[in-house]
Amino acid sequence: MGKLDGKSAIVTGASSGIGLATARTLAREGAAVVLAGRTLQPMVDAAAQISQAGGKAFPRVADVRDEKQVRAMVDYAVQQGGGLHVMVNNAGVNRFDNVLDGSVDAWREMFEVNVIGLLIGCREAARVMKEQGSGHIVNVTSVSARSVEPGNAAYAASKHAADAISEALRRALLEHNIRVTNILPGAVLTNLARHMPQEQLFALARMFGIDPDQVGVQPGQHLPPEILERVGQATASVLLKPEDVAEAVLYAVCQPETVHVNEVVVRPARLLPLSFMSP
Ligand SMILES: NC(=O)c1ccc[n+]([C@@H]2O[C@H](COP(=O)([O-])OP(=O)(O)OC[C@H]3O[C@@H](n4cnc5c(N)ncnc54)[C@H](OP(=O)(O)O)[C@@H]3O)[C@@H](O)[C@H]2O)c1
Numbered sequence: 001m002g003k004l005d006g007k008s009a010i011v012t013g014a015s016s017g018i019g020l021a022t023a024r025t026l027a028r029e030g031a032a033v034v035l036a037g038r039t040l041q042p043m044v045d046a047a048a049q050i051s052q053a054g055g056k057a058f059p060r061v062a063d064v065r066d067e068k069q070v071r072a073m074v075d076y077a078v079q080q081g082g083g084l085h086v087m088v089n090n091a092g093v094n095r096f097d098n099v100l101d102g103s104v105d106a107w108r109e110m111f112e113v114n115v116i117g118l119l120i121g122c123r124e125a126a127r128v129m130k131e132q133g134s135g136h137i138v139n140v141t142s143v144s145a146r147s148v149e150p151g152n153a154a155y156a157a158s159k160h161a162a163d164a165i166s167e168a169l170r171r172a173l174l175e176h177n178i179r180v181t182n183i184l185p186g187a188v189l190t191n192l193a194r195h196m197p198q199e200q201l202f203a204l205a206r207m208f209g210i211d212p213d214q215v216g217v218q219p220g221q222h223l224p225p226e227i228l229e230r231v232g233q234a235t236a237s238v239l240l241k242p243e244d245v246a247e248a249v250l251y252a253v254c255q256p257e258t259v260h261v262n263e264v265v266v267r268p269a270r271l272l273p274l275s276f277m278s279p
Contacts, residue, residue: 002030003254008081010073012064012121013091015039016222017190018140020046021242022088022249023057029250032056032081036073037091038063039222056081064091064117067124074124083132086253087125089118090140094155096196107154114158115165122169126178134177136253139166140245143186143265170262179260181252186267189232189239191222208234237269 009026013019014035020042027033027050035043035057043059050057058080062073077084093113095106122137129135144152145159163182170180193201198219205212208231217223232241245266252261 005030007031007085008083009086010034010077011088012036015042018242018245019090021246025246025250027055027057034058034060034077036060036062065112067120070120070124078128084128086136088138089121094192097154098151099153110154110158115161118162129178130176136179138181138249140183143184181261182263183248184265185245187239187272238272240268
Protein backbone atom coordinates (compact mmCIF):
# COMPACT_ATOMS: atom_id res chain seq x y z
CA MET A 1 0.00 0.00 0.00
CA GLY A 2 1.33 3.44 -0.99
CA LYS A 3 1.42 6.53 1.21
CA LEU A 4 -0.61 8.46 -1.38
CA ASP A 5 -3.15 5.84 -2.48
CA GLY A 6 -6.36 7.51 -3.66
CA LYS A 7 -4.72 10.95 -3.96
CA SER A 8 -4.36 13.07 -7.07
CA ALA A 9 -1.35 15.28 -7.82
CA ILE A 10 0.00 17.69 -10.42
CA VAL A 11 3.71 18.31 -10.88
CA THR A 12 4.69 21.20 -13.17
CA GLY A 13 8.01 21.13 -14.97
CA ALA A 14 7.77 17.34 -15.05
CA SER A 15 9.62 16.91 -18.34
CA SER A 16 13.00 17.07 -16.61
CA GLY A 17 15.02 17.13 -13.40
CA ILE A 18 13.33 17.66 -10.05
CA GLY A 19 9.79 17.69 -11.49
CA LEU A 20 10.26 14.41 -13.32
CA ALA A 21 11.74 12.74 -10.23
CA THR A 22 8.92 14.13 -8.06
CA ALA A 23 6.23 12.85 -10.43
CA ARG A 24 7.81 9.38 -10.36
CA THR A 25 8.08 9.43 -6.56
CA LEU A 26 4.47 10.52 -5.93
CA ALA A 27 3.22 7.94 -8.45
CA ARG A 28 5.33 5.23 -6.78
CA GLU A 29 3.41 6.00 -3.57
CA GLY A 30 0.05 5.54 -5.30
CA ALA A 31 -0.95 9.07 -6.38
CA ALA A 32 -2.54 9.62 -9.78
CA VAL A 33 -0.10 12.17 -11.19
CA VAL A 34 -0.49 14.71 -13.99
CA LEU A 35 2.96 15.42 -15.42
CA ALA A 36 2.77 18.95 -16.79
CA GLY A 37 5.33 20.79 -18.89
CA ARG A 38 6.14 22.07 -22.33
CA THR A 39 8.16 19.15 -23.71
CA LEU A 40 5.80 16.22 -24.24
CA GLN A 41 8.01 13.24 -25.07
CA PRO A 42 9.88 12.78 -21.75
CA MET A 43 6.53 13.02 -19.92
CA VAL A 44 4.94 10.43 -22.25
CA ASP A 45 7.91 8.10 -21.67
CA ALA A 46 7.77 8.56 -17.89
CA ALA A 47 4.00 8.07 -17.80
CA ALA A 48 4.36 4.82 -19.76
CA GLN A 49 7.00 3.57 -17.29
CA ILE A 50 4.83 4.54 -14.32
CA SER A 51 1.81 2.73 -15.85
CA GLN A 52 3.90 -0.37 -16.53
CA ALA A 53 4.86 -0.40 -12.85
CA GLY A 54 1.17 -0.29 -11.90
CA GLY A 55 0.88 3.46 -11.25
CA LYS A 56 -1.30 6.18 -12.72
CA ALA A 57 0.23 9.02 -14.71
CA PHE A 58 -1.09 11.48 -17.28
CA PRO A 59 1.19 13.64 -19.43
CA ARG A 60 -0.15 17.11 -20.19
CA VAL A 61 1.40 19.92 -22.21
CA ALA A 62 0.97 23.18 -20.32
CA ASP A 63 2.92 26.41 -20.15
CA VAL A 64 2.67 27.69 -16.57
CA ARG A 65 2.65 31.31 -17.82
CA ASP A 66 -0.68 30.72 -19.60
CA GLU A 67 -3.58 30.91 -17.17
CA LYS A 68 -6.06 29.22 -19.52
CA GLN A 69 -3.73 26.26 -19.95
CA VAL A 70 -3.11 26.01 -16.21
CA ARG A 71 -6.84 26.19 -15.40
CA ALA A 72 -7.54 23.44 -17.97
CA MET A 73 -4.67 21.36 -16.53
CA VAL A 74 -6.10 21.60 -13.01
CA ASP A 75 -9.58 20.64 -14.22
CA TYR A 76 -8.06 17.72 -16.13
CA ALA A 77 -6.31 16.48 -12.97
CA VAL A 78 -9.59 16.69 -11.05
CA GLN A 79 -11.30 14.60 -13.75
CA GLN A 80 -8.54 12.00 -13.90
CA GLY A 81 -7.86 11.71 -10.18
CA GLY A 82 -11.21 12.56 -8.57
CA GLY A 83 -9.92 15.78 -6.98
CA LEU A 84 -6.62 17.58 -6.50
CA HIS A 85 -4.78 16.79 -3.28
CA VAL A 86 -1.21 17.83 -4.08
CA MET A 87 -0.05 20.62 -6.40
CA VAL A 88 3.70 20.86 -6.92
CA ASN A 89 4.64 24.18 -8.56
CA ASN A 90 8.10 23.21 -9.70
CA ALA A 91 8.53 24.61 -13.24
CA GLY A 92 11.34 27.13 -13.24
CA VAL A 93 14.13 28.63 -15.28
CA ASN A 94 17.51 30.12 -14.45
CA ARG A 95 19.09 32.32 -17.11
CA PHE A 96 22.19 32.91 -14.95
CA ASP A 97 21.94 36.63 -15.62
CA ASN A 98 23.26 39.53 -13.60
CA VAL A 99 22.17 43.15 -13.17
CA LEU A 100 25.04 45.09 -14.70
CA ASP A 101 24.97 43.63 -18.20
CA GLY A 102 21.89 41.43 -18.03
CA SER A 103 19.13 41.14 -20.60
CA VAL A 104 15.54 42.28 -20.07
CA ASP A 105 14.28 39.22 -21.97
CA ALA A 106 16.08 36.86 -19.59
CA TRP A 107 14.84 38.75 -16.50
CA ARG A 108 11.30 38.75 -17.89
CA GLU A 109 11.37 35.02 -18.61
CA MET A 110 12.53 34.21 -15.07
CA PHE A 111 9.83 36.37 -13.49
CA GLU A 112 7.12 35.09 -15.83
CA VAL A 113 7.89 31.42 -15.14
CA ASN A 114 9.22 31.46 -11.56
CA VAL A 115 6.79 34.07 -10.18
CA ILE A 116 3.73 34.61 -12.40
CA GLY A 117 3.60 30.91 -13.34
CA LEU A 118 3.78 29.96 -9.68
CA LEU A 119 1.08 32.49 -8.76
CA ILE A 120 -1.25 31.09 -11.41
CA GLY A 121 -0.57 27.51 -10.28
CA CYS A 122 -1.28 28.45 -6.65
CA ARG A 123 -4.49 30.28 -7.52
CA GLU A 124 -5.87 27.50 -9.72
CA ALA A 125 -4.98 24.74 -7.27
CA ALA A 126 -6.54 26.68 -4.38
CA ARG A 127 -9.71 27.16 -6.45
CA VAL A 128 -10.45 23.43 -6.41
CA MET A 129 -8.84 22.63 -3.04
CA LYS A 130 -11.08 25.16 -1.27
CA GLU A 131 -14.17 23.46 -2.70
CA GLN A 132 -12.74 20.11 -1.70
CA GLY A 133 -12.00 21.32 1.84
CA SER A 134 -8.34 20.26 1.88
CA GLY A 135 -5.15 20.10 -0.13
CA HIS A 136 -1.41 20.69 -0.17
CA ILE A 137 0.48 23.18 -2.34
CA VAL A 138 4.23 22.62 -2.65
CA ASN A 139 6.35 25.38 -4.18
CA VAL A 140 9.87 24.53 -5.29
CA THR A 141 11.88 27.68 -4.65
CA SER A 142 15.62 27.56 -3.92
CA VAL A 143 18.33 28.36 -1.39
CA SER A 144 18.67 31.43 -3.64
CA ALA A 145 15.58 32.65 -1.79
CA ARG A 146 17.94 33.12 1.18
CA SER A 147 21.34 33.98 -0.25
CA VAL A 148 22.28 35.97 -3.32
CA GLU A 149 25.32 35.78 -5.60
CA PRO A 150 26.41 38.75 -7.76
CA GLY A 151 25.82 36.79 -10.97
CA ASN A 152 22.37 35.56 -10.11
CA ALA A 153 20.37 38.57 -8.95
CA ALA A 154 17.22 38.22 -11.04
CA TYR A 155 16.87 34.48 -10.42
CA ALA A 156 17.40 34.97 -6.68
CA ALA A 157 14.87 37.82 -6.70
CA SER A 158 12.31 35.55 -8.38
CA LYS A 159 12.87 32.91 -5.72
CA HIS A 160 12.59 35.49 -2.90
CA ALA A 161 9.25 36.46 -4.49
CA ALA A 162 8.13 32.82 -4.58
CA ASP A 163 8.98 32.52 -0.89
CA ALA A 164 6.88 35.59 -0.08
CA ILE A 165 3.95 34.25 -2.11
CA SER A 166 4.02 30.98 -0.17
CA GLU A 167 4.03 32.81 3.15
CA ALA A 168 1.02 34.94 2.20
CA LEU A 169 -0.81 31.94 0.79
CA ARG A 170 -0.12 29.83 3.86
CA ARG A 171 -1.91 32.37 6.04
CA ALA A 172 -4.76 32.87 3.57
CA LEU A 173 -5.44 29.15 3.23
CA LEU A 174 -5.09 28.04 6.83
CA GLU A 175 -8.83 28.28 7.46
CA HIS A 176 -9.45 26.13 4.34
CA ASN A 177 -7.32 23.26 5.59
CA ILE A 178 -4.83 23.74 2.75
CA ARG A 179 -1.16 23.45 3.62
CA VAL A 180 1.66 25.26 1.80
CA THR A 181 5.24 24.00 1.79
CA ASN A 182 8.34 25.57 0.25
CA ILE A 183 11.10 23.25 -0.87
CA LEU A 184 14.49 25.02 -1.05
CA PRO A 185 17.04 22.90 -2.88
CA GLY A 186 20.74 23.70 -3.03
CA ALA A 187 22.61 22.73 -6.21
CA VAL A 188 20.97 19.79 -8.01
CA LEU A 189 22.27 18.04 -11.12
CA THR A 190 19.56 18.82 -13.71
CA ASN A 191 19.02 20.53 -17.03
CA LEU A 192 18.79 23.87 -15.22
CA ALA A 193 22.46 24.32 -16.10
CA ARG A 194 21.67 24.42 -19.82
CA HIS A 195 21.21 28.20 -19.83
CA MET A 196 24.58 28.93 -18.25
CA PRO A 197 26.81 31.18 -20.32
CA GLN A 198 28.74 28.86 -22.63
CA GLU A 199 32.19 29.52 -21.13
CA GLN A 200 30.89 28.70 -17.62
CA LEU A 201 29.02 25.59 -18.75
CA PHE A 202 32.06 24.33 -20.63
CA ALA A 203 34.42 25.17 -17.74
CA LEU A 204 32.17 23.19 -15.43
CA ALA A 205 32.11 20.21 -17.80
CA ARG A 206 35.91 20.25 -18.03
CA MET A 207 36.18 20.46 -14.25
CA PHE A 208 34.44 17.07 -14.18
CA GLY A 209 36.67 15.56 -16.86
CA ILE A 210 34.25 15.97 -19.77
CA ASP A 211 35.20 17.56 -23.08
CA PRO A 212 32.04 19.53 -24.00
CA ASP A 213 33.01 19.77 -27.69
CA GLN A 214 33.34 16.00 -28.00
CA VAL A 215 30.06 15.10 -26.27
CA GLY A 216 27.97 17.75 -28.03
CA VAL A 217 26.88 19.93 -25.09
CA GLN A 218 24.79 22.76 -26.57
CA PRO A 219 23.92 25.76 -24.38
CA GLY A 220 20.11 26.13 -24.19
CA GLN A 221 19.46 22.45 -25.05
CA HIS A 222 18.71 19.62 -22.61
CA LEU A 223 21.99 17.94 -21.65
CA PRO A 224 22.51 14.39 -22.97
CA PRO A 225 21.37 11.90 -20.23
CA GLU A 226 24.73 10.08 -20.32
CA ILE A 227 26.46 13.37 -19.52
CA LEU A 228 24.17 13.97 -16.55
CA GLU A 229 24.98 10.44 -15.37
CA ARG A 230 28.75 10.87 -15.79
CA VAL A 231 28.72 14.22 -14.02
CA GLY A 232 26.52 12.72 -11.29
CA GLN A 233 29.09 10.04 -10.55
CA ALA A 234 31.83 12.64 -10.21
CA THR A 235 29.83 15.12 -8.14
CA ALA A 236 27.84 13.15 -5.59
CA SER A 237 29.01 15.24 -2.64
CA VAL A 238 28.55 18.66 -4.29
CA LEU A 239 25.37 18.18 -6.33
CA LEU A 240 22.11 16.63 -5.15
CA LYS A 241 20.23 14.17 -7.32
CA PRO A 242 16.69 15.19 -8.38
CA GLU A 243 15.44 12.18 -6.40
CA ASP A 244 16.84 13.69 -3.18
CA VAL A 245 14.53 16.68 -3.62
CA ALA A 246 11.60 14.47 -4.64
CA GLU A 247 11.91 12.60 -1.33
CA ALA A 248 11.67 15.94 0.52
CA VAL A 249 8.42 16.71 -1.32
CA LEU A 250 7.09 13.27 -0.38
CA TYR A 251 8.03 13.80 3.26
CA ALA A 252 6.16 17.13 3.38
CA VAL A 253 2.95 15.82 1.80
CA CYS A 254 2.79 12.64 3.88
CA GLN A 255 2.63 14.27 7.31
CA PRO A 256 -0.55 14.03 9.43
CA GLU A 257 -3.06 16.85 8.80
CA THR A 258 -2.10 18.49 12.09
CA VAL A 259 1.54 18.79 11.05
CA HIS A 260 2.49 21.66 8.72
CA VAL A 261 5.94 21.46 7.15
CA ASN A 262 6.38 25.08 6.09
CA GLU A 263 9.72 24.60 4.40
CA VAL A 264 12.43 22.06 3.74
CA VAL A 265 15.98 23.10 2.86
CA VAL A 266 17.87 20.32 1.06
CA ARG A 267 21.57 20.84 0.43
CA PRO A 268 24.40 18.68 -0.90
CA ALA A 269 27.08 17.68 1.61
CA ARG A 270 29.53 20.29 0.29
CA LEU A 271 29.23 23.53 -1.65
CA LEU A 272 30.46 23.78 -5.23
CA PRO A 273 33.37 26.26 -5.11
CA LEU A 274 31.88 28.28 -7.99
CA SER A 275 29.91 31.44 -7.41
CA PHE A 276 28.15 31.25 -10.80
CA MET A 277 26.68 27.85 -9.86
CA SER A 278 24.43 29.38 -7.20
CA PRO A 279 21.11 27.56 -7.69
N1 LIG B 1 18.90 22.43 -10.31
C1 LIG B 1 19.15 23.18 -9.25
O1 LIG B 1 20.31 23.32 -8.84
C2 LIG B 1 18.01 23.85 -8.51
C3 LIG B 1 18.27 24.36 -7.24
C4 LIG B 1 17.26 25.02 -6.54
C5 LIG B 1 16.01 25.15 -7.10
N2 LIG B 1 15.77 24.63 -8.34
C6 LIG B 1 14.41 24.80 -8.88
O2 LIG B 1 13.88 23.54 -9.15
C7 LIG B 1 12.87 23.66 -10.16
C8 LIG B 1 13.09 22.61 -11.21
O3 LIG B 1 14.32 22.86 -11.89
P1 LIG B 1 15.32 21.70 -12.36
O4 LIG B 1 16.60 21.93 -11.68
O5 LIG B 1 14.69 20.38 -12.27
O6 LIG B 1 15.57 22.16 -13.88
P2 LIG B 1 15.19 21.49 -15.27
O7 LIG B 1 15.73 20.11 -15.35
O8 LIG B 1 15.62 22.49 -16.29
O9 LIG B 1 13.60 21.42 -15.20
C9 LIG B 1 12.79 22.58 -15.28
C10 LIG B 1 11.43 22.15 -15.72
O10 LIG B 1 10.58 23.33 -15.83
C11 LIG B 1 9.94 23.28 -17.08
N3 LIG B 1 9.54 24.60 -17.52
C12 LIG B 1 10.30 25.69 -17.76
N4 LIG B 1 9.54 26.70 -18.17
C13 LIG B 1 8.27 26.26 -18.19
C14 LIG B 1 7.02 26.83 -18.53
N5 LIG B 1 6.92 28.11 -18.95
N6 LIG B 1 5.89 26.08 -18.43
C15 LIG B 1 5.97 24.80 -18.04
N7 LIG B 1 7.13 24.18 -17.71
C16 LIG B 1 8.25 24.92 -17.80
C17 LIG B 1 10.96 22.64 -17.99
O11 LIG B 1 10.34 22.18 -19.16
P3 LIG B 1 11.01 22.42 -20.61
O12 LIG B 1 12.39 21.84 -20.55
O13 LIG B 1 10.09 21.66 -21.50
O14 LIG B 1 11.02 23.88 -20.86
C18 LIG B 1 11.45 21.51 -17.10
O15 LIG B 1 10.55 20.44 -17.11
C19 LIG B 1 12.98 25.10 -10.68
O16 LIG B 1 11.96 25.88 -10.11
C20 LIG B 1 14.34 25.55 -10.19
O17 LIG B 1 14.42 26.94 -10.05
C21 LIG B 1 16.74 23.98 -9.05
